[in-house]
Amino acid sequence: MRFFSDNAASVHPTVMEALSRANVQDTAYDGDALSAQLSGKFSHVFETDVEAMWVATGTAANSLALAAMCQPHQGVVCHKEAHIEQDEAGAPGFYTGGAKLMLLDGEGAKLSADAVESHCVAIRDDVHQVQPAAVSITNATEYGLVYKPDEVAALSSVCKARGLGLHMDGARFANAVASLGCHPADVTWKVGVDVLSFGFVKNGGMGAEALIFFNKDLAAATHYRRKRAGHLQSKGRFLAAQILAMLDDDLWLKNARVANAGAQVLAIASGDRLLHPVEANEIFIKLTAEEAASLRGAGFDFYDWGAGQARLVTSWNQSAEDIKPLAEAIRAL
Amino acid sequence: MRFFSDNAASVHPTVMEALSRANVQDTAYDGDALSAQLSGKFSHVFETDVEAMWVATGTAANSLALAAMCQPHQGVVCHKEAHIEQDEAGAPGFYTGGAKLMLLDGEGAKLSADAVESHCVAIRDDVHQVQPAAVSITNATEYGLVYKPDEVAALSSVCKARGLGLHMDGARFANAVASLGCHPADVTWKVGVDVLSFGFVKNGGMGAEALIFFNKDLAAATHYRRKRAGHLQSKGRFLAAQILAMLDDDLWLKNARVANAGAQVLAIASGDRLLHPVEANEIFIKLTAEEAASLRGAGFDFYDWGAGQARLVTSWNQSAEDIKPLAEAIRAL
Amino acid sequence: MRFFSDNAASVHPTVMEALSRANVQDTAYDGDALSAQLSGKFSHVFETDVEAMWVATGTAANSLALAAMCQPHQGVVCHKEAHIEQDEAGAPGFYTGGAKLMLLDGEGAKLSADAVESHCVAIRDDVHQVQPAAVSITNATEYGLVYKPDEVAALSSVCKARGLGLHMDGARFANAVASLGCHPADVTWKVGVDVLSFGFVKNGGMGAEALIFFNKDLAAATHYRRKRAGHLQSKGRFLAAQILAMLDDDLWLKNARVANAGAQVLAIASGDRLLHPVEANEIFIKLTAEEAASLRGAGFDFYDWGAGQARLVTSWNQSAEDIKPLAEAIRAL
Amino acid sequence: MRFFSDNAASVHPTVMEALSRANVQDTAYDGDALSAQLSGKFSHVFETDVEAMWVATGTAANSLALAAMCQPHQGVVCHKEAHIEQDEAGAPGFYTGGAKLMLLDGEGAKLSADAVESHCVAIRDDVHQVQPAAVSITNATEYGLVYKPDEVAALSSVCKARGLGLHMDGARFANAVASLGCHPADVTWKVGVDVLSFGFVKNGGMGAEALIFFNKDLAAATHYRRKRAGHLQSKGRFLAAQILAMLDDDLWLKNARVANAGAQVLAIASGDRLLHPVEANEIFIKLTAEEAASLRGAGFDFYDWGAGQARLVTSWNQSAEDIKPLAEAIRAL
CATH class of the missing domain: 3.40.640.10 (Type I PLP-dependent aspartate aminotransferase-like (Major domain))
Incomplete structure (x- = not known):
C-alpha cells in the first residue's frame, strides 16, 4: 500500500x-x-x-x-x-x-x-x-x-x-x-x-x-x-x-478526481495532524517517529518530511477502498 | 514498404x-x-x-x-x-x-x-x-x-x-x-x-x-x-x-541478424550501384532521380542521400520475403 | 570627497x-x-x-x-x-x-x-x-x-x-x-x-x-x-x-593600513550609528534621508544602503586629513 | 628585432x-x-x-x-x-x-x-x-x-x-x-x-x-x-x-600605416618566397629550416608556420630603418 x-x-x-x-x-x-x-x-x-x-x-x-x-x-x-x-x-x-x-x-x-x-x-x-x-x-x-x-x-x-x-x-x-x-x-x-x-x-x-x-x-x-x-x-x-x-x-481529469478524493479521505482522518490544507492529492501531517514506524509496520509506505512530519500521496489507481485502511490506521494512532 | x-x-x-x-x-x-x-x-x-x-x-x-x-x-x-x-x-x-x-x-x-x-x-x-x-x-x-x-x-x-x-x-x-x-x-x-x-x-x-x-x-x-x-x-x-x-x-543479436541479412539481399541486387561495402543494415547506392521516382512509385520509401544517391535501411521486422520486392525492383531498373 | x-x-x-x-x-x-x-x-x-x-x-x-x-x-x-x-x-x-x-x-x-x-x-x-x-x-x-x-x-x-x-x-x-x-x-x-x-x-x-x-x-x-x-x-x-x-x-599592506585607519576615524565618529563593527575599510551606518542629503550637500559622496542606511568606504589614497572633514560632518549631524 | x-x-x-x-x-x-x-x-x-x-x-x-x-x-x-x-x-x-x-x-x-x-x-x-x-x-x-x-x-x-x-x-x-x-x-x-x-x-x-x-x-x-x-x-x-x-x-591609422609600410618592404625583399599577397602587416614566406636558423642567428625573431614556412609580422613601432636589416637578410639568403 x-x-x-x-x-x-x-x-x-x-x-x-x-x-x-x-x-x-x-x-x-x-x-x-x-x-x-x-x-x-x-x-x-x-x-x-x-x-x-x-x-x-x-x-x-x-x-x-x-x-x-x-x-x-x-x-x-x-x-x-x-x-x-x-x-x-x-x-x-x-x-x-x-x-x-x-x-x-x-x-x-x-x-x-x-x-x-x-x-x-x-x-x-x-x-x-x-x-x-x-x-x-x-x-x-x-x-x-x-x-x-x-x-x-x-x-x-x-x-x-x-x-x-x-x-x-x-x-x-x-x-x-x-x-x-x-x-x-x-x-x-x-x-x-x-x-x-x-x-x-x-x-x-x-x-x-x-x-x-x-x-x-x-x-x-x-x-x-x-x-x-x-x-x-x-x-x-x-x-x-x-x-x-x-x-x-x-481520462486525465477522471484520474485526478480519484486521487484527490482519496486525499480528502486521508485529510479527514488526519484532523489536527494536517500541516497544510489538502487541496489536491498530497497530505502533509504531523507524525512522530513511533507513529511512522507503526504505520509502516502495518504495510503503509510514505515519505518522511523532516522531523515529526510525513507526506502521503494518493494516486489515480487507489480507490476509496484502497485508501480506507490507511485512514483508519491514522485515526487509530 | x-x-x-x-x-x-x-x-x-x-x-x-x-x-x-x-x-x-x-x-x-x-x-x-x-x-x-x-x-x-x-x-x-x-x-x-x-x-x-x-x-x-x-x-x-x-x-x-x-x-x-x-x-x-x-x-x-x-x-x-x-x-x-x-x-x-x-x-x-x-x-x-x-x-x-x-x-x-x-x-x-x-x-x-x-x-x-x-x-x-x-x-x-x-x-x-x-x-x-x-x-x-x-x-x-x-x-x-x-x-x-x-x-x-x-x-x-x-x-x-x-x-x-x-x-x-x-x-x-x-x-x-x-x-x-x-x-x-x-x-x-x-x-x-x-x-x-x-x-x-x-x-x-x-x-x-x-x-x-x-x-x-x-x-x-x-x-x-x-x-x-x-x-x-x-x-x-x-x-x-x-x-x-x-x-x-x-534478442538484440537475432534482430540485428535479420536486418543485416536483409541488407545483404539488397546489396547483391544493387551490384555496381553500391557506394560502400554493406557490412551492417544500411545500403548506399547510386540512383538517378528517375530511378528513385520509379522505386517510390512502386511503394518503396527511402532516403535521398544527395544528388544521384540513396540510402536504404533494413529493419529487424523485415523478413527476406519483405525485402525481395525491393531487391527485384532494383535489379529491374 | x-x-x-x-x-x-x-x-x-x-x-x-x-x-x-x-x-x-x-x-x-x-x-x-x-x-x-x-x-x-x-x-x-x-x-x-x-x-x-x-x-x-x-x-x-x-x-x-x-x-x-x-x-x-x-x-x-x-x-x-x-x-x-x-x-x-x-x-x-x-x-x-x-x-x-x-x-x-x-x-x-x-x-x-x-x-x-x-x-x-x-x-x-x-x-x-x-x-x-x-x-x-x-x-x-x-x-x-x-x-x-x-x-x-x-x-x-x-x-x-x-x-x-x-x-x-x-x-x-x-x-x-x-x-x-x-x-x-x-x-x-x-x-x-x-x-x-x-x-x-x-x-x-x-x-x-x-x-x-x-x-x-x-x-x-x-x-x-x-x-x-x-x-x-x-x-x-x-x-x-x-x-x-x-x-x-x-605596498599592498601599507595601502590597506591607510584605508583601514581612515575607516577607524569614521567609525569613532559614527558611534551609535554603526550597523556593524568596523574591521576593515567599510563603514555601515544609520543615516536618515535628511542626514544623507546634508552630507551630500557638503560634498561627500557615498552609497545608500537601503532605507536609512549608508555605506562609506575609505581608500588607500585618503589620509587622516582627507577623512577628517567627513568625520566631523557625521559628528555634527 | x-x-x-x-x-x-x-x-x-x-x-x-x-x-x-x-x-x-x-x-x-x-x-x-x-x-x-x-x-x-x-x-x-x-x-x-x-x-x-x-x-x-x-x-x-x-x-x-x-x-x-x-x-x-x-x-x-x-x-x-x-x-x-x-x-x-x-x-x-x-x-x-x-x-x-x-x-x-x-x-x-x-x-x-x-x-x-x-x-x-x-x-x-x-x-x-x-x-x-x-x-x-x-x-x-x-x-x-x-x-x-x-x-x-x-x-x-x-x-x-x-x-x-x-x-x-x-x-x-x-x-x-x-x-x-x-x-x-x-x-x-x-x-x-x-x-x-x-x-x-x-x-x-x-x-x-x-x-x-x-x-x-x-x-x-x-x-x-x-x-x-x-x-x-x-x-x-x-x-x-x-x-x-x-x-x-x-593615431590608429598612422600606426597601421607604419606597420603596413614595413610589411611592404619585407614583401619586396621576399619576392618568390611569398605564400600570400601582402596586404596588411603580415608576411608569410617559404623558408627552409636552415634559412630560418640563419635569420634567427642574426637576431631576428619570428613564427614558424609549419614545415618550410614562416610568418613575419611588422608593428607600429618599427620604422623603415628597423625593417631594413631583416629585408637585407632575406635577400641575402
Whole structure:
C-alpha cells in the first residue's frame, strides 16, 4: 500500500492499450500521425490556439519552458521549495545556460504577487545584478495547495508590468484543475500563463508529459532545444499515444478526481495532524517517529518530511477502498 | 514498404510484453527491481564488470558519455559525418558545456588511428588551442561499415598514449556485432573502449538505450548529469524492461541478424550501384532521380542521400520475403 | 570627497611607474619576464609553494576559482549577500556551466562553520538535489568584517570532512590582513584555503588581480579557462607589473593600513550609528534621508544602503586629513 | 628585432600619457567621463550612430559579438583558420553556450559569399542539424589579406537573405583600412557589418579593444554579458583612455600605416618566397629550416608556420630603418 509518491504508480490500462495500437511503423521523431494531433487536441482542450510538444519528463518540460523565456544572464523567480529548485538536480541551470533561480518564501510553497513584486523592486537595475526574465509557479504546489485563477491573474499582472514570462509547472495540473472545478483555460492562458508543463506521468501515463505554449512565439526555438537535449525520441508516436489516450474522454481529469478524493479521505482522518490544507492529492501531517514506524509496520509506505512530519500521496489507481485502511490506521494512532 | 530508417520500425512483441509485465507499482526513477538488474546483466553480456544505465535516446547516451570524458574547454575527435556532429543538433556542445568536436575525414565515416594521431600532433600544446580529451567512433558507422576489433585497438592505442577517452556510438552496435560475428567484448572493452552507447531503439526497442561504462570511474557523475538533463524518468522500470527483454535470449543479436541479412539481399541486387561495402543494415547506392521516382512509385520509401544517391535501411521486422520486392525492383531498373 | 567605493580610486604612483618600466617589448600573454615572477613572489609572500596568475577583475578571479572546484552539476555554498551572488551578474553560473550558489545567512555576511554544516546535512544525498563542491567566503566580508584564522579553520574542517574546496574572495584581502595583523599565510593555506582571489584593484592597482592556488592541482585547467574566457591579455606583462609593484616593500599592506585607519576615524565618529563593527575599510551606518542629503550637500559622496542606511568606504589614497572633514560632518549631524 | 607578433609590441607613448591623465578618481566601471565618450567618438569615426564598449581582449570582443548574434543551439560560419576557431581556446563555445563554429575553406583565410551560400544550402532545414545564425570574417585575415568593400557586401547579401548576422573580427582592422585606403564606414556598416571587434592592442594599445555595434539592438544584452564574463573592469576609464588616445588625430591609422609600410618592404625583399599577397602587416614566406636558423642567428625573431614556412609580422613601432636589416637578410639568403 504505497503512499510514497504518485510518480511510481502503475500506468492506466487505456494508456497501455494506446501503446499497443501505436505499434505500427510510422514516420520517426514527431513526424507521425499521432504527434501531429497534439497541438490540435490541446487547442481544443484549452479552447485557444496552442502549440504542444511531448517530452519524457517533467524536468525536461520545465527546463525547456524556462529556457524559452530566460537568457543565460537572466533569472527565474520561483518558490524556494519549488521542484525546479529542490528536485531537478540543477536542470534549469543546465538548460538555460546558467540562469539564476531567485528564491522566494510563501506559505505552502505558493508565490504571491506581492512577494514577486517586492523581490523585483529590490533588484538594482544595473548590469551587476541578475535581472529576472520569468516567474515559475507550481500548480498544484509542492505542498498540495492550488493556485486559484485570481491568484494566477495577480501574479501575471506583475509579470506583464515587468515584461516577465509566466510558467506553470503542472506536474499535478490535473489534480489542480480537478480541485478547482474550473475549466483548464481559466487557470492558465486566461490568467496570463505563457507556458505550461502539463503532467501525465503521475496521473496514469508512462513516460510522456506535454509542453503547452500559449505564447506560441516561444515554441519555435524549443523544437531545436528539445532535440539538442536528446529529448526528441525517434519513436515519438508512443509518447503522443499516451497523451492522446489521457485526453480522450477526459481520462486525465477522471484520474485526478480519484486521487484527490482519496486525499480528502486521508485529510479527514488526519484532523489536527494536517500541516497544510489538502487541496489536491498530497497530505502533509504531523507524525512522530513511533507513529511512522507503526504505520509502516502495518504495510503503509510514505515519505518522511523532516522531523515529526510525513507526506502521503494518493494516486489515480487507489480507490476509496484502497485508501480506507490507511485512514483508519491514522485515526487509530 | 519502408526502407527510410530503422528508427521508426515497430517495437518487438517481446518488448511490448515486457512493458505489460512491468506495469506494477515499484520504486520510482531507477530504484526499481528491473533497473537494478541492468549492470549485472550487461556485465554478463560483456564478461566484465560494467556499470549500465538506461536513457531514452541515443543522442542523450552519446552526449552523456562525452560529457563524462571531456571538460568544457576540451575537444572530442570524431568523423566529420558522425551522427554526433551531423544529426544531434549540437547536443554534445550542450552536454559538455561547449566542448569542440574536432572533425576528421575517413572513408565510409571511419576514423583511422593514423588520422587521429596526425590530428593530435598538429594541435599546438598551448592554451590557445583546444586540446582533445576523447575520441568518438560509431560502430556500425553512418555508412554502414563496421570497425573490426583490431581497428578499434589501433585507435585505442593512440588514445591511451595521449590520455584520451574512447567512446563508441553503438546506435547500431547490434548490427556491428552480428556482422563481425565476434563476442561483444572483443570490439569494446577488450580493445580499449571506455564507454559504449548501446542502441536498442533501432533494433526492436521503443524508447530505451543503454549507456555502458567499462571505465566505471566515469559513471558516478553521469547519474547526476542524467537527472540534470531531465533523462531520469520516474517510471524508469519501463526502460529497464525494454532493455532486459532485448538481452533475453540474445534478442538484440537475432534482430540485428535479420536486418543485416536483409541488407545483404539488397546489396547483391544493387551490384555496381553500391557506394560502400554493406557490412551492417544500411545500403548506399547510386540512383538517378528517375530511378528513385520509379522505386517510390512502386511503394518503396527511402532516403535521398544527395544528388544521384540513396540510402536504404533494413529493419529487424523485415523478413527476406519483405525485402525481395525491393531487391527485384532494383535489379529491374 | 568620495567614499562611494574604493574600486574607483586612483592608481598608486608606484604602480604607474611600473607600467612605464614594463613598456618594452617582451613575449606575449604570460610568457614575459614579469609574469614569470608571479608564482615565485607569491610563494615568498605566503611562505609556501603556490601557483599564481593575473586576471583583470575580481569577478573573473572568483569565477575561475569556483570553476576549478565545482562541476556544472554541483554547487557552491556562500553567503546570500556575497559579492559572487549579489554583484557579479551571474558570473559564477557562467564560468561553472550552471552550478548553483547555495545561499546562507550569517551576521555581517559571514558564514559560520555550523551554518555550512547544517546546510550540507540537509541536502539529500541523491541525484535529485544539487550536491555542494565548494564553499566561498569573502575576507573582508561585504560588511567589512574580518574572518579570523580560527573561523576559517573551522570552516575548512567542515570542507575537508565533506570533500569541499574552500575559496576566499579577497577583493579586500589586504584590508583583512592589515586588520588581523597576522601573516597572510595564517588566514589562508595554513587554515585550509585552497584558492584565493587576491585583490589589488581596490587597493592601488589599475586592472590586475591575482588568483592564488594553494592547491596547485586546481591550477592546470584554469590556464585554459582563463584563455577561453578572453582573460589572457596579450600584453600581460602590464598586469604582472602592477601586481609586482604592489608586492614590493609590502605596498599592498601599507595601502590597506591607510584605508583601514581612515575607516577607524569614521567609525569613532559614527558611534551609535554603526550597523556593524568596523574591521576593515567599510563603514555601515544609520543615516536618515535628511542626514544623507546634508552630507551630500557638503560634498561627500557615498552609497545608500537601503532605507536609512549608508555605506562609506575609505581608500588607500585618503589620509587622516582627507577623512577628517567627513568625520566631523557625521559628528555634527 | 622581433617580427614574431604585433601583439607584444610596446605601447604608444601617447597611450601611456593618456593613462597618466586618466589617473584621477572617477565613477567606477563604465560610468566615468572617458567611457561615456566612446559611443560618440566612434559614431563620428564611422559617420553613423553606433554603440561602443571597451573590453580588454580581442577574444572577449569576438565572443561577446558572437553571443549577441547566436543562440546556444545555433552556429557561426567562419573560416577554418579563423582566429576564433584556431586560437581562442574555444571561447566562442563558452560565450555562446555551446554554439557550433561551421568551418569553411577559402584562399588566404578569406570566406567567399559563394562558399557561405553553398554551406548554408547544404544544411537540412530540420531540428537535427545546427542552423547558422551568423557569419564571422576577419579583416585583415589571418594570412594578412584584406576584404574589400564589395567582397564584404557580397557576404552581407547572403547573410541578409538568410537572416544571419555579420561579424567582423578586426584585430587588425586598422591595418585593413590603411591598406584599403577607404573610409572605415565603407568596409563595415555600409556593406552590412553588424558588429565589429575593433582592435587596438596590436596597434599601440595596452589592453583595450572596442566592440562596435552598428546594429544597436544587439548591444543591450551585451552589457550584461560583459559583466557576467568578468570583463567590466572597475577602473574602466583606463581602457577608455587608451582607445580615445588611439582615435585622436587618427593615431590608429598612422600606426597601421607604419606597420603596413614595413610589411611592404619585407614583401619586396621576399619576392618568390611569398605564400600570400601582402596586404596588411603580415608576411608569410617559404623558408627552409636552415634559412630560418640563419635569420634567427642574426637576431631576428619570428613564427614558424609549419614545415618550410614562416610568418613575419611588422608593428607600429618599427620604422623603415628597423625593417631594413631583416629585408637585407632575406635577400641575402
